[in-house]
Amino acid sequence: xxxxxxxxxxxxxxxxxxxxVVGIEGLCDDPALLAEVIGDADRVVMLLHQSRYDLAAVQxxxxxxxxxPLGAQILEVLSSTGGTDLEIAVAGLRSRSLAFTGSSxxxxxxxxxxxxxxxxLFRPPQPVYLAAPMVDHGVCAAADxxxxxxxxxxxxxxxxxxxxxxxxKDMCEPCGRCVSACPTEAISxxxxxxTMLADQIKALVGYGDAPVGLRFVCSRSHLSDALPGWYDxxxxxxxxxxxxxxxxxxxxxAGSVTAVPCSSxxxxxxxxxxxxxxxxxxxxxxxxxxxxxxxxxxxxGGEPINQPLARLDLANPFTRAGDVETMLALDSLxxxxxxxxxxxxxxxxVAIDADACTLCTQCAQTCPTNAISTEYQGEVVSLxxxxxxxxxxxxxxxxxxxxxxxxxxxxxRVDVEVVRAGRQTLNEGVVLVCESCGKPIAxxxxxxxxxxxxxxxxxxxxxxxxxxxxxxxxxx
Amino acid sequence: xxxxxxxxxxxxGLYRFLGGALLPPAAGQFDMLAGAVTxxxxxxxxxxxxxxxxxxxxxxxxxxxxxxxxEGDYIRLFASGRSGALSPPTESYYRVxxxxxxxxEFVAELQREYRSMGIASVGLDEAPDHISTEFExxxxxxxxxxxxxxxxxxxxxxDVLDLQSRFLRHHLTVWIPLFRDRVHDANPSSxxxxxxxxxxxxxxxxxxYVRLIRDGMVE
Numbered sequence: 001x002x003x004x005x006x007x008x009x010x011x012x013x014x015x016x017x018x019x020x021v022v023g024i025e026g027l028c029d030d031p032a033l034l035a036e037v038i039g040d041a042d043r044v045v046m047l048l049h050q051s052r053y054d055l056a057a058v059q060x061x062x063x064x065x066x067x068x069p070l071g072a073q074i075l076e077v078l079s080s081t082g083g084t085d086l087e088i089a090v091a092g093l094r095s096r097s098l099a100f101t102g103s104s105x106x107x108x109x110x111x112x113x114x115x116x117x118x119x120x121l122f123r124p125p126q127p128v129y130l131a132a133p134m135v136d137h138g139v140c141a142a143a144d145x146x147x148x149x150x151x152x153x154x155x156x157x158x159x160x161x162x163x164x165x166x167x168x169k170d171m172c173e174p175c176g177r178c179v180s181a182c183p184t185e186a187i188s189x190x191x192x193x194x195t196m197l198a199d200q201i202k203a204l205v206g207y208g209d210a211p212v213g214l215r216f217v218c219s220r221s222h223l224s225d226a227l228p229g230w231y232d233x234x235x236x237x238x239x240x241x242x243x244x245x246x247x248x249x250x251x252x253x254a255g256s257v258t259a260v261p262c263s264s265x266x267x268x269x270x271x272x273x274x275x276x277x278x279x280x281x282x283x284x285x286x287x288x289x290x291x292x293x294x295x296x297x298x299x300x301g302g303e304p305i306n307q308p309l310a311r312l313d314l315a316n317p318f319t320r321a322g323d324v325e326t327m328l329a330l331d332s333l334x335x336x337x338x339x340x341x342x343x344x345x346x347x348x349x350v351a352i353d354a355d356a357c358t359l360c361t362q363c364a365q366t367c368p369t370n371a372i373s374t375e376y377q378g379e380v381v382s383l384x385x386x387x388x389x390x391x392x393x394x395x396x397x398x399x400x401x402x403x404x405x406x407x408x409x410x411x412x413r414v415d416v417e418v419v420r421a422g423r424q425t426l427n428e429g430v431v432l433v434c435e436s437c438g439k440p441i442a443x444x445x446x447x448x449x450x451x452x453x454x455x456x457x458x459x460x461x462x463x464x465x466x467x468x469x470x471x472x473x474x475x476x
Numbered sequence: 477x478x479x480x481x482x483x484x485x486x487x488x489g490l491y492r493f494l495g496g497a498l499l500p501p502a503a504g505q506f507d508m509l510a511g512a513v514t515x516x517x518x519x520x521x522x523x524x525x526x527x528x529x530x531x532x533x534x535x536x537x538x539x540x541x542x543x544x545x546x547e548g549d550y551i552r553l554f555a556s557g558r559s560g561a562l563s564p565p566t567e568s569y570y571r572v573x574x575x576x577x578x579x580x581e582f583v584a585e586l587q588r589e590y591r592s593m594g595i596a597s598v599g600l601d602e603a604p605d606h607i608s609t610e611f612e613x614x615x616x617x618x619x620x621x622x623x624x625x626x627x628x629x630x631x632x633x634x635d636v637l638d639l640q641s642r643f644l645r646h647h648l649t650v651w652i653p654l655f656r657d658r659v660h661d662a663n664p665s666s667x668x669x670x671x672x673x674x675x676x677x678x679x680x681x682x683x684x685y686v687r688l689i690r691d692g693m694v695e
Contacts (some may be wrong), residue, residue, distance in 0.1 A: 056523070058524050061522075063524040063531075066528050066532070068528065068594055105526060105529070105677040108525035108680075108681065108684070109684065110525065110685055111680070111688070112688065116692055118693055121692050121693060122479055122625065123479045124483070127524070127688065129523075129525050170688075170691065268597055
């Protein structure tokens, strides 16, 4: 596996340590020229003029040399950019490209760029391919009732039907919200995998001695500014970013980190609010452990770039496990215990009102990460909770039949003391057993609730139901 | 290839080629396929996302393929064996396993569907739900589409694209991924491995592309 770096000969020349950069005259106008020099490389970084190249033609040229275009890293170069900053940016993209593991046919979403009239379809333009998400149904928890992707998709591209998620690629404008919201990490986008992001960031922060600023940017936006010391990390849309990812980037060694929504006219998917929430949450995390919140500025540029908080070798950055690792690492940087409540938190804490909860265990059956679980010991049933596994997806509250009575609540909250405490019991109660055969019938609290709902006049029925299991009633 | 007539003709050729490659190896078959590769390679396939799979597959032509060298593998994978073929190239095998019902019932329903499209699978050696038959159906629909584009019968184009889209959505995109997985599990020769990967990539792409063009026709 190797990466070739091509630069349109008209853009500022760069020299990269340990990398051969090939300048090609006219590359922006005729990307097919790269076929003559690509050699054995199966990954590419291309530096092209922002307004001169045709993405469909670039993708076609890459396919013709058997390079997956979805893994290609294209840096749009402005006339004002160049020098060391460009070298560092390219080094980051090179590492990112090497971490690309390929895409599946299902990931490619063809679109026709520009206005195509019905007459225009007689000679349609070449399609451009975007990277759409793909669901791994073997990992997806839809069978348990999870529909987190359905809840977050701004395009209604997901549908839950009979325990299976159905994805409509036509409706998807790839934003990545589903990828970061999926509690089981069943949804992937090959162009911004956790490893690609981590490797790019590690290369950027490790290139020189000067602190670097990182700005997460939407891959569909074309930024018109190049800020000294700041480097872009592209994601499908900054509306997908959990605030924890900004904190993770700081712990990997960035001096400052922020997220930039689409540059002109706002986010077309109207996800700006999510970008702002991610920044706000990251700042709240820093404040909670008395670190400088300006390490996550609301806007890039202007402010000086901070000295790095740390340069940690995190095991699983930008994953579910990595989110917990980030919180524990942040906590270790301060004497104060990290505890932050925030609606944008991607960790959660579940609370049960024992008076309203019937111990029906629907929440545990639905919980996609087993943060809520059921344990039986003799004639006692317990609902237990592990905050380290909770993703604040809220599926438990949707499943709870007693939600109107406030039986369960999940709060977006990072609390390392609760995480460190491990699995805790939320509620427990006695299970009624059959007088005839000794098998369990149901939790006592659940039968009490059924009796309450039936009201007066059903005493004999309830007496029978609470003493006799379904088998002995002849129902199974 | 720049206009929609050419694109439809290329897709027609690809369906026919890939369906033909999944027929039992026979004398002269691979010479014909090698000839088709030359023609299809000249049709700008790189503009489509499935082209890397296509390129990987057609490297097998023309030199290293003969019917004899593939016969054993074909029989083991697709035709028969002590306990049946490892990965039958027939839709009913996958659909009946998933949803229940009988194979005959499924095939009869498929034939009714063919008739509703004005097609009868008469004179073909393979079953109506064999991949080569289903690909021949798609090839026929692409042929109709190409003619309609050439005659500028835009309404007919839309109708034919609807038929293609429905057939892709209700049949090919449902079972071809399962078929592909099954072939992968059966440790096939590189020829059939690359072939089913290309079939899968092409079908997934065609489903997306047909809908893209069909949606573009709604003004």
